[in-house]
Amino acid sequence: MTNPPSEPPPPTVDEPIAADTLPVRIAAAEAMRRLNHAMVAHETDPELLQRIAREANATAAIVEAGARRQRPIRQMKTQLWQTTPEEGQRLAHFEECMVSGRANPMGIAMQPRRQGDRIVADVNFGAAFEGAPKRAHGGAVAAVMDDIMGYVLLLTATPAFTGRLSISYRAPTPVQTDLVASAWMDRRDGRKVFLVGDLRTAEGDLIAEADALFVAIPRERLT
Ligand SMILES: CCCCCCCCCCCCCCCC(=O)SCCNC(=O)CCNC(=O)[C@H](O)C(C)(C)COP(=O)(O)OP(=O)(O)OC[C@H]1O[C@@H](n2cnc3c(N)ncnc32)[C@H](O)[C@@H]1OP(=O)(O)O
Known part of the structure; x- marks a missing residue:
């Protein structure tokens, strides 16, 4: 007995998101984030949930049939270490980043910018990031602080990985509330690069x- 011929695997694309498709990727990711948070924060009819499952699975199958994407390390090198961010410039290590990428459908969508020697970021934890009732998950807060510290390294063009990260949770982190994260060297x-930062309310x-x-x-x- 011979095996049926298998489908060739889709090719792998190791290019950054093309500039002409970035706006639609961002729009799709934004819509999915909105839906994710809405599902957690609202009562929903079972029929609607079944429809969501059916349509999401059908759409996922179409997307999965496309070429695989893999982020190239050369993108990181050229984008991160050859330019110094301008004052006030909206920053993105890469648009699929789970904390600050606009094109990640599961991301926190933090918005970092340069402010002198610091990075400052607007962040609002959606309902899907809740841990204890009404509080953002502590791991989500840690992710925000790790990510914003990564941007501080841009200011000195220093490629570095997190070795140790310590968080002191001083007060509950409210969900669905505008907050401000900051970090500096x-x-x-x-x-060894020692970084510090904090998360504060808008006040x-x-x-x-x-x-x-x-x-x-x-x-x-x-490499
Ligand atoms: C490279 C380009 C990156 C670009 C950045 C990504 C760009 C795109 C953005 C993505 C978003 C950003 C987000 C935030 C950044 C992450 O989240 S990074 C991801 C999380 N971190 C990791 O994956 C790191 C995993 N660990 C490692 O790869 C290696 O252990 C490390 C940390 C690179 C160190 O390894 P190593 O280069 O062999 O260093 P080693 O020679 O052992 O140690 C050097 C010194 O550091 C100390 N040290 C090393 N590790 C530790 C530790 N864990 N604790 C305490 N001390 C330590 C040593 O004791 C030593 O000290 P001295 O003896 O000199 O006093």
Whole structure:
């Protein structure tokens, strides 16, 4: 008995999101984030939930039949380490980032920008990021602080990975509320970069403090 001929796997694309498709990717991701949060935050008829499951599965099958995407490391190198962000510029390490990417349908969609030697970001944890009732999940808060610290490294063009991240949760982090995260470099000791930051309400009340050690990576290791 011979096996039926198998479908050739779809090719892999290792290019950044093309500029002409970025706006529609962002729009689709935004709509899906809205739906995700709505499903968590609202009562819904079972019939509507069945329709969502049917239509989402059908759409997913179409998307999965397309070429696979893989983020190229050269994109990271050129985008991250060859330009210094301008004051006030909206930043994105990459648009699929789970914290600050606009094109991630499951992301937090934090909006970071440069403010002098700091990175400041508007963040609003949607209903799907709730942990304890009415509070954002502590892991989501940690993700925000890790990600915003990654942007501080842009200011000195220092490629580095998080080695250690510590969060002090000083007050509940409200969901569905506009908040402000900030991060800046505290000091540097050789390859060890020490960063600090905090998360505050729009009125400036402290919610969480973060400190981290990032370990700088020699550029020749970025292959
Ligand atoms: C490379 C380009 C990246 C670009 C950035 C991505 C761009 C796109 C944005 C994505 C968004 C951003 C988000 C936020 C950034 C993440 O989230 S990064 C992801 C999470 N982190 C990781 O995956 C890191 C995993 N760990 C590792 O790869 C390696 O352990 C490390 C951290 C690179 C260090 O390894 P290593 O280069 O071999 O360093 P090593 O020689 O052992 O240590 C150097 C020094 O650091 C100290 N050290 C090392 N690790 C630790 C640790 N965990 N704790 C305490 N001290 C430590 C050592 O003790 C040593 O100190 P001294 O003896 O010199 O005093």
